[in-house]
Amino acid sequence: MASAPQNADLPLFYNDLVPLNSRDHANFKSRTTDKAKWLVGQHAVPLTVEEFPQAARYYPIVFSSGDQPVPLALMGLNEGVNVFVDDEGKFLQDAYVPAYARRYPFLLARLSPDAKELSLCFDPTSDLLGEGEEGAPLFDGETPAEATKGMLQFCENFEEAGARSAAFVEELKKHGLLMEGEVGIQQEGNDQPFVYRGFQMVDQAKLREVRGDVLRGWNQSGLLPLLFAHLFSLDLMREIFARQVAQGKGPVALPQVEPVA
Template sequence: MATEAPNQQLPLLYHALEPLNSNVHRKMKIRSIEKSPVIGTTHAIPATVDEFTLLARHYPIIFAVGDNPVPLALMGLTEGVNAFMDDNGVALEANLYVPAYIRRYPFLLARLTPDSDELSLCFDPTVGAVGEFEDGEPLFEEDGQPSKATKAILEFCEQFEAAGQRTGAFIEDLVKSDLLMDGEVAIQPEGAAQPFIYRGFRMVDEEKLRNLRGDELRKYNQSGLLALIYAHLFSLSQVREIFARQVAQGKGPMAVPQREPAEA
């Protein structure tokens, strides 16, 4: 299942970052990503609290293990399997809610230098969404000013960053109240001799939640954090739906050959 939060120099999905520049990219256009195999093989996507209620309708919302328990929308139960996207990273269903993290790709706001407080709009040049195409939306006007499309991208990335800050505050409250516990989900398919056990993630401890002091619980309710917690808890029932999806797609655990332990 999920393991630790991404701990790498580049964010999840991104292979490279290039700052958007009116001189370098003035004649370039942005077009839809035709295919992104990395999305099609990513089983857990970072989530923001702003989209918890929408995500919970489709995916389990879990928390990463380790020192940085970021919330993740679980799109598959197996590393390398995304039960909601095809091999090209295209949604299998037209009405599927796609996490904002994916919809932001290949753009993001990033600091060009570690000691800078300024965020610059960057993109991943390896995915083929930005270039001197005949089709697509211009990135800049003739006078070098950002185009309407670029302004919309920038606004979405800014909204995502703000949502990320709210998500960080939510995580701080969970950690401060010691509400996270190691998670475990058991699925017993019909005809299987033993249940499939999924671990390697964190979840809210319902017993600790029930035992919160009245003033602390009231604070959670008034701030809206309690609704987010229950969205997370209710979403965990979707694990069984993903299991069924993977089995139907031939990607379930029964279709995966058991590997021998690697030699030391």
């Protein structure tokens, strides 16, 4: 997938996880920022299928390789390159921000392997939370404040969207629609194109062979438009490549095969 966090057992962006509670974090506040530092150097960000229509306007949407594919928004084509933010994490243009990135530094997680419920946790290494005079309080006494309730609801909605995304991917796998992707991009001045692999995409040839009754069902459920949003977004790969070159972040070696996700 994308660049791994410091701890390989933790999700992308997160360096540590601590359960939020009124005992230890009674005086904590949540601060706003216009700099998403956690996006710097991250070229592939997980995406839910419900975000496809908005995300497809800005990012190529692909699926990670492996047996459990995850939808990804490509914010760059090469490892360590994000063409949408500067070195401080400030967006260089107005663009849709994936929900996965917007929930940071919060996350719903099980506190133990046998726990039945998810608990609201946060990354204690983030400067978006902490004690101080600025920010919105996370607790009103022992009661979660409105800001905390809102983030909990956002994280719960994200988990539900994640489950629907997993079902979407399973439907694609059921019909054998996912294939290993490959995109060749010709850069002026090079005889050979740069070839990007290491991701999955929908096989359009197999999509054309899907039975009519299945397609009608997908159209009624809203799945079919999501498929086309993914396919149309792939044209943006060349635009992302051009932006990498313009920012001085493009591949400078001889054309070669590059893993995308």
